[in-house]
Amino acid sequence: MAAAWVRLCALVLIGVSSGAALAKDKTPSAIVVGGGLAGLTAAYELQSKGWQVTLLEAKSGMGGRSGLATSEWIGNSKAQPVLNQYLDRFKLETLPAPEFVRTPGYLIDGEYFSATDLATKQPATAEALKRYEKTLDDLARSIDDPLKPQANSTLFALDQINVSTWLDKLQLPATARQLVNQQIRTRYDEPSRLSLLYFAQQNRVYRGISDRDLRAARLPGGSPVLAQAFVKQLKTIKTSSPVTAIVQDKDGVTVKAGSVGYQADYVVMAVPLRALAKIQMTPGLDGQHLAALKGTNYGWRDQLMLKFKKPVWESRARMSGEIFSNTGLGMLWIEPALKGGANVVINLSGDNARLLQAFGDKQMVDQVLIRLHAFYPQARGSYTGYEIKRYSTDAGTGGAYLAYGPGQISKYWRLWERPVQRVAFAGEHTDALYPGTLEGALRSGQRAAGQVQDLLAGKSFEPEKVAPVAAAPAANTSKGKGGFFSNLFGGGSEQDDKADKAPVKAEPEKHEEAKHEGGKQEQPGFFSRLFGAL
16 A cells, blocks of 8 residues: 555656656747837747747738838948848848948039038038037037936936927028928927937937948848848748737736737737737736827828939939938938839928828829929929838828937836836837837847847846936026036027027927028918928
8 A cells, every 4th residue: 555655656746847847848939019120030039049939910011111212221330230230140232332322412492412512512501510410419428328318417308308499599590400400300200399318319329420331331122121031030920910919917928819819928019109009908008108108209201202214313423322402302312223213212201291191192292293393304204103101190100210209208218128027029119229220120129039038037127216317407597608508509609608598489389481591581382381491
């Protein structure tokens, strides 16, 4: 009897140890929601570490917010190190960028200027742009650590100011202000909707990186080529699978897409905030996360590509790279078409994109083509068609890319960098250094994949406790010459010091139209406001 009992106990112990061994040897699993470059990166990195990964994408294709360009200017390893690592890993070929595209150009009243041309032919505008860039560099330099831009009360105060108010203080000539506004709205959002602290932080990140570094090579086919390289590596991808619910418990996660439920140990959420807001999560997100879903500003952008049989503008050596216009054409660049001819890709951004919501695609293209035709009369005869992407009206994105508005860094800074129980977050909006870029999307995918692995290993991600920052003194209380705010807002002269002592005017609801050099105020028409400079 005793011998039988011993044998029974031995069998039980063997079963328990075998079960523990099986649990230890079980392949970890993850579901990645979102087939943009952030989600693709996270899925690829987890799969390469031996995880069982299922990627769910709501749309029928992969690649997320890839643009229309048939090629894409990319930075070198100094500007975009992670992107270049993946290009090397997947053996994707790039072409060196010609020297003439590595600095921006300007289209002013229909005439094209290189940076060199501008200095000789429009010296007042060139000098004003230099003054703006110097003041902006001083602003960026005031931030010691771009990961902690709100580190002191003075910097914290910048988050309460919009960029347009700061630009008003610089008192730039009309043309320079128009070009600066166009550059800012193209890369972020309308200056009046953008936090000055965020703008300064982003310029701190890129401080020391030149335009030449940012446009060092061309990637034929653009970012979709990189997306397809990731897709080829992944084993399980489900397209046309919009996720509606995520349920977490102590044993794992269930993700519902349509009538299908997927189970895994962990989830990576790699979708824009507007899409995330439509997914029911159990347990639900806390109040700060929910407020961020609704309140975080996204830059608005519509992108269109006009196709031509042949170039009707200056030679390719004169019209290429990023071109900023003061005459209603947004930011544009010229590129050779893959099947002959040439394309003009145009970004309509900020309030221009917001106003265009009510327009049909053809109406929008016609208005842009009219303006291009005014400068290049052969445009109509050479024009063959268009393609268009409307990020501003895409229900899944709610705009183009993250662009923190005034006060939002104070509330939401780096909020999405930390997992919530079994869910890690990825996407350009979760990267503190390179939001709105390929680099940021790729970095966020790597980070989220690493966090999921850390969760499996038992690491806890507690929220950082940030000490409250005291309110900064108002900008108009600086005393004497050379104070922080007087320098920041273009100070240094007695006139500027007096201006600093006066209250800063609130940003008007509608921008005033730029005055012509003769001093006469032009009466703005609808399309002048729509595509115009300010």
